[in-house]
Amino acid sequence: MTILRKRRALRREDEKWGYLFVAPAVILFLLFTAYPVLNAFRVSFQKYRPLGSTFIGLQNYKSTLSSSLFWKALWNTVVYTVGCVPVSLVISLGLSILLAPMRKWVQTIFKAAYYLPVLASGVTLSIVWLWIFSPFETGIFNQILGVLHIPSQNWLGSSKTAMLSLLIMVWLGNHGKNIIIYCSALAGIPNDLYEVADIEGASYFVKIRCIMLPLLKPTTLFLTVTGIITSFQVFQSAYLMTGGGPNHATTTIAYLIFTNAFTYFDFGAACAQALLMALITTVFAVFQFKFMGSDVEY
Amino acid sequence: MSVFLKSTKRMQRSDRVYVAVSLLILLIAAVVMLFPLYFMVITSLDRPVEAASANQTLIPRYVTLESYKFFFQFSDHSLRWILNSAIVALCVTAGNVLVAGLAGYAFAKISFRGSRILFWMFLITMMIPYQVIQIPLYMLIINTFKLRDTYAALILPGLCTAYNIFLMKQFTTTLPTEILESAKIDGCSQPQIFTRIVAPLSKTVLSVMAITTFMDSWNNFLWPTLVITKDEMKTIQLGLTSFRFQNSTFFAPMMAGACIAALPMFILFFALQKYFLEGVTIGAVKG
Numbered sequence: 001m002t003i004l005r006k007r008r009a010l011r012r013e014d015e016k017w018g019y020l021f022v023a024p025a026v027i028l029f030l031l032f033t034a035y036p037v038l039n040a041f042r043v044s045f046q047k048y049r050p051l052g053s054t055f056i057g058l059q060n061y062k063s064t065l066s067s068s069l070f071w072k073a074l075w076n077t078v079v080y081t082v083g084c085v086p087v088s089l090v091i092s093l094g095l096s097i098l099l100a101p102m103r104k105w106v107q108t109i110f111k112a113a114y115y116l117p118v119l120a121s122g123v124t125l126s127i128v129w130l131w132i133f134s135p136f137e138t139g140i141f142n143q144i145l146g147v148l149h150i151p152s153q154n155w156l157g158s159s160k161t162a163m164l165s166l167l168i169m170v171w172l173g174n175h176g177k178n179i180i181i182y183c184s185a186l187a188g189i190p191n192d193l194y195e196v197a198d199i200e201g202a203s204y205f206v207k208i209r210c211i212m213l214p215l216l217k218p219t220t221l222f223l224t225v226t227g228i229i230t231s232f233q234v235f236q237s238a239y240l241m242t243g244g245g246p247n248h249a250t251t252t253i254a255y256l257i258f259t260n261a262f263t264y265f266d267f268g269a270a271c272a273q274a275l276l277m278a279l280i281t282t283v284f285a286v287f288q289f290k291f292m293g294s295d296v297e298y
Numbered sequence: 299m300s301v302f303l304k305s306t307k308r309m310q311r312s313d314r315v316y317v318a319v320s321l322l323i324l325l326i327a328a329v330v331m332l333f334p335l336y337f338m339v340i341t342s343l344d345r346p347v348e349a350a351s352a353n354q355t356l357i358p359r360y361v362t363l364e365s366y367k368f369f370f371q372f373s374d375h376s377l378r379w380i381l382n383s384a385i386v387a388l389c390v391t392a393g394n395v396l397v398a399g400l401a402g403y404a405f406a407k408i409s410f411r412g413s414r415i416l417f418w419m420f421l422i423t424m425m426i427p428y429q430v431i432q433i434p435l436y437m438l439i440i441n442t443f444k445l446r447d448t449y450a451a452l453i454l455p456g457l458c459t460a461y462n463i464f465l466m467k468q469f470t471t472t473l474p475t476e477i478l479e480s481a482k483i484d485g486c487s488q489p490q491i492f493t494r495i496v497a498p499l500s501k502t503v504l505s506v507m508a509i510t511t512f513m514d515s516w517n518n519f520l521w522p523t524l525v526i527t528k529d530e531m532k533t534i535q536l537g538l539t540s541f542r543f544q545n546s547t548f549f550a551p552m553m554a555g556a557c558i559a560a561l562p563m564f565i566l567f568f569a570l571q572k573y574f575l576e577g578v579t580i581g582a583v584k585g
Contacts, residue, residue: 010482013487014410015409017408017487017489021400022400022401022405022413024396024397025397025398025401026416029460031438035434036434037431091327095323095327098323098324102317102321106321110324112567113328114331115567115574115575116564117332119513119563119564119567120560123517123519123542123556124538124557127542130542131549138354143354172333177578180575232427233428233429236520240542254427261436262524273429277430281425
C-alpha cells in the first residue's frame, strides 16, 4: 500500500514539474504565436483604422482576389519558386554525388566552402549582389558576360531581367545546406549495394539511377517541400535589391503583404493576403507528402 | 569509401581520372559560390569614393581601411549597432536554450496530461508562414504593449521557437529512460535530473541549437525593421540597410559594412565548424 501511494505521489510530483517545465514555452507561444494567428483571422475581416476598426466581412478577400496585382505577385512567386527549387536540387545533388566518395578531410573543406555564403545575412548578400549586378559595362557581371560576347544588361533595372537576376543570385550562391544534407544521406547508403552493383557490372549512371536516386527520395522530398515553403516566402532580396520593381516585375506575395501592411497600413487586406498565402503553402505541403510520400518508408 | 570506385584495392587509371574530374568540378563550384564573398572583401578595401560606375576589378587596386572608417563615421551609433545585435542575439539564444531545452525534455520524458496535444500545437504552428504572424505581432508589440524601440520588442517574440522544442524533444527521446528512473529513485528531483543528467548528455544538441539560434537572430532583418525607428536602437543589419538606402553610390563603404555584419558569423563558424555542419543535418532527420 505504502509503495503504491509513494509511487502515485512521485507521479504527481513529476506531473507538476512537467507543467512547470513547459509553462514558459507555452506562455510565450500563446502570447506571440497563437494569439497573433487567431488575431490575423479577425483582422482579415476588418477595415483597419488606428482608432476602432470596422467589420467588413469578406471584403478584404474579395478585393484581394479581384486585384490584378495580387495575381501578378502570385505569378511572380510561382515563377521564382519554380526557377529556384528544381535547379538548386539538381546542382546540390550533382555536387553531393561527386563529393560523397571523397576522403573525409576533402569533404570537410568543400562543405565549409559551400556553407560560407549561407552564413552571411540576406542584407549582406543582397548588397554584394547589387554591386555585382551593376548596370554599367564596368559592372563585374556584365564584364564576365562581355567575355562571352553577351551585351551588357540593366540587370535589376529592367522588368525583363529583374526576376532572372534574383534567380541567378540563388543559382550561383545558396546550396550549402542542401549539399550537406544530401551528403549525409549518401553516406547512409550501405556500401554493399554498390559492391553488388559492381559484381553485376552496372555502369556509373545505372548506379546513380537505380541505387542513389530511389534511396535519396525521402531527402529529396524533404528538401523540395522546405525549398518550396522558403522560396514562397521570398521577401528580402525583393525588398533590398529591386523594391518589388521595376513595374512590379519582382513583387512577390511576401513583398506585397509587407507593403500593404507597413507602407499603406492596410492591415486587413495584408492579413487576408497572408492567410491566402498560408493556405497555398499548406496545400502544397500536404499534396506533396501525399503524392511523393507513398513509398517513403523503409 | 569506395562508393563508385571498384572495390579492388588498387586505383585504376579510369578511377583516377574520375577523381580528378570530380575535384575540378567541385573546385569550380566552390569558386563560383565564394565569389560574392571574395568580391565583397576586396571592394571593401577600396577607397570610399562615390563610384556608381567605377571600373570593377577582380584584383584589389587599393588596400586601405578608409572605407571601414567611412562606414563607422556615417552614424554616431555604428558601434552601438553591433553591441545591440550582440545583446539581442545572446538573450534570444540563452532564452531558447533554457526554455526550449526544458520544454523539449518535458515533452519527451515526463508524462503529464495534455502533453501530446500541447506538443502537436507547437508542431502545427511550424507550418504557418511568418507573414501571417508578423502583422498581428506588430500590432501586439507596438500598439498594445507600446514597446517600440526597446530591447524587449527585439527579444521577447524570439525567446522560444517551436523548432527548437522539436529538436530538443527528438534528441531527449533517445536518452535511456533507465538512467532518469534510477536518478529519481536516488532522490533526484526533476530540476536536478535536468541540470545534472539531461543537460550534460544533450550538450551537442544544445550547442547546435544555440549556434543556429544565434545566427538567425544576428542575421534577422525583417522584425527589427518593423519595431525599431531610433538610430541608437538599430541592429547591425538594420544599420547596414539604412546606410545602403542613404548612400546608394558609396559602394566600398557599403561592402565594408557588409563585411562587418558578416564577420562575427564567419569567426564563429571557423571556431565551431563541427556544430554548424551538424546543425544542418540534425533538423533534416526524419522524425
